[in-house]
Amino acid sequence: MNAPEIRAPRGTALSCKGWPQEAALRMLMNNLDPEVAERPQDLVVYGGTGRAARSWPDYHRIVASLKSLAADETLLVQSGRAQAIFKTHEDAPRVLLANSLLVPKWATLAEHERLSALGLTMYGQMTAGSWIYIGTQGILQGTFETFAACGQTHFGGDLRGRLVVTGGLGGMGGAQPLAATMNGAAILCVEVDPQRIERRLQHKYLMRSTTDLDEALRWLDEARKAKEPLSVGLLGNCATVLPELVRRGVIPDVVTDQTSAHDELHGYVPDNMSLEAAAELRRSDPEEYVRRSVDAMGRHVAAMRAMQDKGAIAFDYGNNIRAQAVRAGVGDAFEIKGFVPLYIRPLFCEGKGPFRWAALSGDPEDIAVTDRAVLELFPHNAGLRRWIELARTQVKFQGLPARICWLGYGERERAGLLFNELVRSGKVKAPIVIGRDHLDCGSVASPNRETEGMKDGSDAIGDWPILNAMINTAAGATWVSVHHGGGVGIGYSLHAGMVVVADGSEGAARRLQRVLTTDPGMGVVRHVDAGYDEALQFAREHDVRVPGRTIFEDGR
Amino acid sequence: MNAPEIRAPRGTALSCKGWPQEAALRMLMNNLDPEVAERPQDLVVYGGTGRAARSWPDYHRIVASLKSLAADETLLVQSGRAQAIFKTHEDAPRVLLANSLLVPKWATLAEHERLSALGLTMYGQMTAGSWIYIGTQGILQGTFETFAACGQTHFGGDLRGRLVVTGGLGGMGGAQPLAATMNGAAILCVEVDPQRIERRLQHKYLMRSTTDLDEALRWLDEARKAKEPLSVGLLGNCATVLPELVRRGVIPDVVTDQTSAHDELHGYVPDNMSLEAAAELRRSDPEEYVRRSVDAMGRHVAAMRAMQDKGAIAFDYGNNIRAQAVRAGVGDAFEIKGFVPLYIRPLFCEGKGPFRWAALSGDPEDIAVTDRAVLELFPHNAGLRRWIELARTQVKFQGLPARICWLGYGERERAGLLFNELVRSGKVKAPIVIGRDHLDCGSVASPNRETEGMKDGSDAIGDWPILNAMINTAAGATWVSVHHGGGVGIGYSLHAGMVVVADGSEGAARRLQRVLTTDPGMGVVRHVDAGYDEALQFAREHDVRVPGRTIFEDGR
Ligand SMILES: NC(=O)c1ccc[n+]([C@@H]2O[C@H](COP(=O)([O-])OP(=O)(O)OC[C@H]3O[C@@H](n4cnc5c(N)ncnc54)[C@H](O)[C@@H]3O)[C@@H](O)[C@H]2O)c1
Ligand SMILES: NC(=O)c1ccc[n+]([C@@H]2O[C@H](COP(=O)([O-])OP(=O)(O)OC[C@H]3O[C@@H](n4cnc5c(N)ncnc54)[C@H](O)[C@@H]3O)[C@@H](O)[C@H]2O)c1
Structure with missing residues (x-):
């Protein structure tokens, strides 16, 4: 099969049965846009081998699945292959993805390559296989x-x-x-x-x-x-x-x-x-x-x-x-x-991490609207202002217009609800999709990078990214992913991603509020547990509930 | 702290704010009942080191958390320690657990023991750390x-x-x-x-x-x-x-x-x-x-x-x-x-696996009622009849009365809904909790045991247990767990568990129907993908939706 040239649809006409599914479809396609992807013909998005789908037939089956998906159904994607559609409910994710995971004893690059060559897996990097890469x-x-x-x-x-x-x-x-x-x-x-x-x-x-x-x-x-x-x-x-x-x-x-x-x-x-x-x-x-x-x-x-x-x-x-x-x-x-x-860790202690969003309309003006809205929402954040103002002039969009900035616990929720309101009131032309890199405060275990030198020595503990994925699934993210390897390679990290769509609906507001709390909340909690005082103080001040630390402090 | 002797409460008086939370509390306690646990004083349930909680203070904090948990909140447990409570919703799990996971490169027994000695993790075995062990x-x-x-x-x-x-x-x-x-x-x-x-x-x-x-x-x-x-x-x-x-x-x-x-x-x-x-x-x-x-x-x-x-x-x-x-x-x-x-694999191809349930009332008569109900529900299953009839006379209950039998895709859903009806109509005295071993059709990757010699060579692919946990979370299981190691040891397996409570409510019926479909459904799908004809045929006959196999067969 010849590799087609992919570009996400723009505008407000839907190819799917609802905006959450449409968002997944457009972001998958956007990952493979020649402006965005490193080698789109090979489905490679970035990082040399990071793919959005396992093969072209797999890509087409994912697209067909997304187009058919009802508002109370969930598609499962296993290392770039659509494997099942199950009935769930509206507050559940529309897509769940697991990429490149191996049973640890077999988690070597050689075994990964052997299994890839057999067509049994693919490398998902971080945002390649989870459909939320936005370029450089x-x-x-x-x-x-x-x-x-x-x-x-x-x-x-x-x-x-x-x-x-x-x-x-x-x-x-x-x-x-x-x-x-x-x-x-x-x-x-x-x-x-x-x-x-x-x-x-x-x-x-x-x-x-x-x-x-x-x-x-x-x-x-x-x-x-x-x-x-x-x-x-x-x-x-x-x-x-x-x-x-x-x-x-x-x-x-x-x-x-x-x-x-x-x-x-x-x-x-x-x-x-x-x-x-x-x-x-x-x-x-x-x-x-x-x-x-x-x-x-x-x-x-x-x-x-x-x-x-x-x-x-x-x-x-x-x-x-x-x-x-x-x-x-x-x-x-x-x-x-x-x-x-x-x-980075002091930021992680406050749930700060790489918050990103894209305008599904495809219209750069929608991002300009969100840029202004974010600056108004956080008028006292000088670093944010400097970044946004410079990014507006100096960052060239690749694929769907998008913006990234670091926001913390509390801030992300407010920004998400604000974007939903912009969609609801028609200030932007189509829904906004909100996601992040897997390199975030509570979503990655990577002893040579994100969790190097944790205060309590918990660098290699792998429970956190899995809990992050499960709580974001429970909270109602639009799609959730768990990957292995990412930027540091097979064997060296476990990490999770999430994307949540602001389509202006009340349901979306509910989900945004929950997900944009649980997700950065995991960062605060993970650093409280590791013994960072800043995190504990932040948790106390912001009512993050950590048994034994901010609640049930006497151990009961 | 001296180790207390634990026994789950019986009867219909609640210690928690609802039956789902109460179920988690009772099953945690039941895992540590001296009749059930191998070394309850050390929190060891079975398998030499498989624990229900990391330490006694951790146990007490989990109990306090469960007692305080509202019907729209979720408790996160990381290797036997309560780490956070977040707001979710009624159709989300009440508890999410991740036990013993390590970044693969560090996934050795020596590193696990080092981190355990530092108090940073614990061994969860399969049903020990996920609170659904029922004895021998x-x-x-x-x-x-x-x-x-x-x-x-x-x-x-x-x-x-x-x-x-x-x-x-x-x-x-x-x-x-x-x-x-x-x-x-x-x-x-x-x-x-x-x-x-x-x-x-x-x-x-x-x-x-x-x-x-x-x-x-x-x-x-x-x-x-x-x-x-x-x-x-x-x-x-x-x-x-x-x-x-x-x-x-x-x-x-x-x-x-x-x-x-x-x-x-x-x-x-x-x-x-x-x-x-x-x-x-x-x-x-x-x-x-x-x-x-x-x-x-x-x-x-x-x-x-x-x-x-x-x-x-x-x-x-x-x-x-x-x-x-x-x-x-x-x-x-x-x-x-x-x-x-x-x-076992031919059973897995039909979503068959170890379905178990316990009577939260503590009354053996409740299990007798379910035994009869199951026999009536599947009158033509001779193996099931033989097992139940013999189990009734020859199996001595340990802790809360419980029963186990192997049921497949379709059967589990019917049994779950039937149990919910028994609770609703008062034919049993209190809710029934339904769970299973992690050794099941679609929930484990373990190349030396459950996934030995898969037809397509996918023995070591680790995506499936993670997808299983995520889809059961999305479908609304009462608690969901992901573990590493289990029966074959650190490095050798990844696996997921789920428990769902039948409390007679309509919400429970909805969740039971979904979860008891997604969970065995993963087994069917996993074996379809691996190339088992029995699984494909079963999927076709039972409308399990597998893109490229039972739907979108032309690849689109
Ligand atoms: N901070 C992070 O999170 C992060 C993320 C990814 C990668 N990295 C690491 O950062 C490094 C750079 O990544 P990259 O993608 O830019 O790599 P790259 O290979 O694209 O660029 C490296 C550059 O260094 C130049 N160089 C090599 N030796 C030099 C020397 N002696 N003096 C001057 N220049 C020299 C090369 O010409 C090249 O342009 C890598 O080691 C990478 O692993 C860090
Ligand atoms: N099928 C499974 O899913 C599964 C699950 C767990 C364990 N196992 C394996 O099954 C085996 C048995 O497990 P277990 O828990 O019963 O172990 P165990 O150590 O409790 O029992 C083994 C028994 O074998 C006897 N034995 C040893 N050598 C013998 C010999 N030469 N002749 C006769 N008897 C001899 C011992 O006296 C002992 O009673 C183990 O190797 C275990 O790893 C299989």
Whole structure:
């Protein structure tokens, strides 16, 4: 079968028997829109192998199922294949999905690939197999949020007048310059590949570039003094440039890194050789390549540590460079802390996470309406205002117009009800679909990322994402998913997603209120249990009911 | 804190705000009743470490939570600890539980024990942590069902006039003599430990015992000829007795085994030594013990194979003796097939599995009423009739009176609605709680047992139990659980449980109808997908909607 080109229907004419089903249909299709998907012909949405359906026949059967689905029925999707339709009720989800799960003893990449090749499973990533990917805005916003939290935590505000040094302008790392300037920073991005720099300039994620360190530092110094945002891409290798900065006594306010350090052979590029020479060495003598690559990462991290010792804020951005540096003999590499425990976990303690929504009308004006509504709803949230105002001008929509911002427990419920009201009153042209990444406060167990270094040592406990999926199912989310693997790979994480539709109905208001409470509520509760005081205090203040902590405190 | 002695309240006075909550409370307490639980003081219900709650303070907080829970609220229990109460709605579950789950890469027994010691998790087994264990009746009924299916499959009826030979009268294996005689068989049970034989005689699970093989064979021969059921415990070692039977030309109709062959050091006893000598050798020279034990299993299985070659039906009963025999050089040990693919899977294809219920009144007469009602409802099910009639006289209740029998898709729904009607009309004194083991048709992924040798190779696919839990949550089960490990241990299985309460209300009827359809329906669907023709045919005949198979067959 030839791969069709998919684009979600726009407007208010329904292909399904109701908006909740229509929302699932459009978001599935939107995941495969050529503007959104990485390799739509292979059903790959993002992350190299993250699929929206197992095969094209499976895609068509899911579509047929959604079109036939009544308002009191539920479709079950097992690793991208429609497996059953059962009678449930209106307050139950319309779709339930489980993707890529394996019995733990068999949960290896090799077994997953073997079973995939047999057509028995597929990789769902996080939002690929759960039909709520919205393109690169998510990465940009996550990076924005991290830099915002960094500014808040260490500088009592934003990053204006601050110098940030980082490496890597690839798929994820390329969001750094824009996310940093959105927070007011002057940022130096060191990248060995001129094409990556070029691409980021074209997309306006990066403002300027140079091959001259002196020039870069001069520009940044001026911007810093003027408290103007500026991003500069410097063609160079981190393992050379960062030690040179230390030698010169240039100590940034913040130093981090998003080179592809997790892969010492195909990712990180050793210094003192051209890109071509590196490619050649990789082929001819991989062992020598790895030796040089790990050695370079050692010097790279040693320079980060030296900056840290001289007062810079240093953090690891999830690329495993600390462990690589330990291999190279940098014994104190883990003095640099990870971004999740430093910046994200305090947000998780308040149920804050990546709240996203899309306009099913397809009309960008509907998102503009919601943007304004959100700003009015939270007039005192300066970070949110900064993000939304910048996103309005700088984020190009991919597929159905969508927006993402981080909201917490309480806020999500209010935003959801507000959107439902916008639909009801006709201020937007069609229903709004609300979802989130699986990387959220109470929905993921991932000891190398989201649950790294939990206070009580509960990093690997896998009950939470399952409870998250079950309570969101009970509360009436429109679709709910449980996945295995996601961004960190088979064996390394369990996580759950949810989407809930605001179609302006009273039923939707009821469900939105419940789901947008249970879902972030799980984040608060999970962190109360792990011993985070902020979470406990937040739970007390917001009447989140945790037996033994905020209710039945005497143990009875 | 001293361990209190727990016994579920009886009668119609409520401790909670409604019967669904009360049912959860009573069944939790019933799991810890000294008549039911293995080590109630340690909260251990069965299986050595399977707990109902993580600790005594946790137990008390769960009880307090259940007592306070409103009819539109849901309690979350994470590995035996009450973690949150959220607002949901009446058709949502009252309790959602996730027990013992670990991120797969960390899913080892060692990590589980480390985290348990830190107080961060507990082992939930199957029905221990999901509050629906009813004592040993479950094991007896499962064994009964296996022998019944064996009779049906190979002899076109029951086992009357048939000779069965087996080994092991321990915790599980001790159910064999009664389950076999209930099916009409003459059964020889070889057991090395006289105390085990004694215990089974006392409990009336075993009719006679002897130390003399000639005597045993004479008794059995008479019974076989008279088509009378008879069970004989023979003190002896399988590795000696079975080859001797072959030598004499005594070929049984059926041969199986439930010695603890999975454990070659602490379980199986080598032949040609006394029990005391074996215990001594185990201590003094474990390597030599293992050598002799494996060697004995080789001769044991070789004899089973010889019987099989001469026409006996031979099957493995889940104790891993085939793999042990391969170690001993019996290359064709796997010519003997496992009991699940042979006897249980065909039942699973029709959504058949272990349906159980308990009388919350505590009155045995209520179970007698349901027994009669079930027999009237399925007048043509001869196996069911045989089981219920024998169970009525031979099964002693433990804790709240309960009954178990295997019912399929369609049957479960009818039975559930009937029970609800019995409650509504006052024919029973209090509500009936309906549940099942996690070992069921569509609720477990366990490549060494329930999903061994699936037709399409999907043994290790873990999506199904998660979908099962989510759809039962959506359908409105009273409580739903997802566990890891269960009967086969950490890493080896994922499984889900559900319980639904018949309190005579219309709401209950609605939920019973849905849940008792989705739950066995998952079994039908899972086996349709795996390529079982029986399942597909059954799905077609019973309108189970499977996209691509029974609906949208052209792929659209
Ligand atoms: N923070 C998170 O949540 C998160 C999420 C996903 C990925 N990551 C990690 O972040 C890293 C970057 O991800 P990506 O998708 O951008 O990878 P990528 O491979 O697309 O980009 C990496 C970039 O680093 C450059 N680079 C390599 N070695 C260099 C060196 N010595 N000096 C300067 N530049 C160098 C490469 O040319 C490339 O452009 C990866 O390790 C990834 O695993 C983190
Ligand atoms: N079919 C299933 O679903 C299922 C379920 C659970 C357990 N099992 C397996 O079944 C086996 C039995 O379980 P159990 O709980 O009864 O174990 P158990 O340890 O309580 O009993 C095993 C019995 O076998 C006897 N025995 C050992 N070696 C013998 C020999 N050579 N000859 C005769 N008797 C011998 C022991 O004295 C003991 O009484 C185990 O391997 C277990 O893993 C199967």
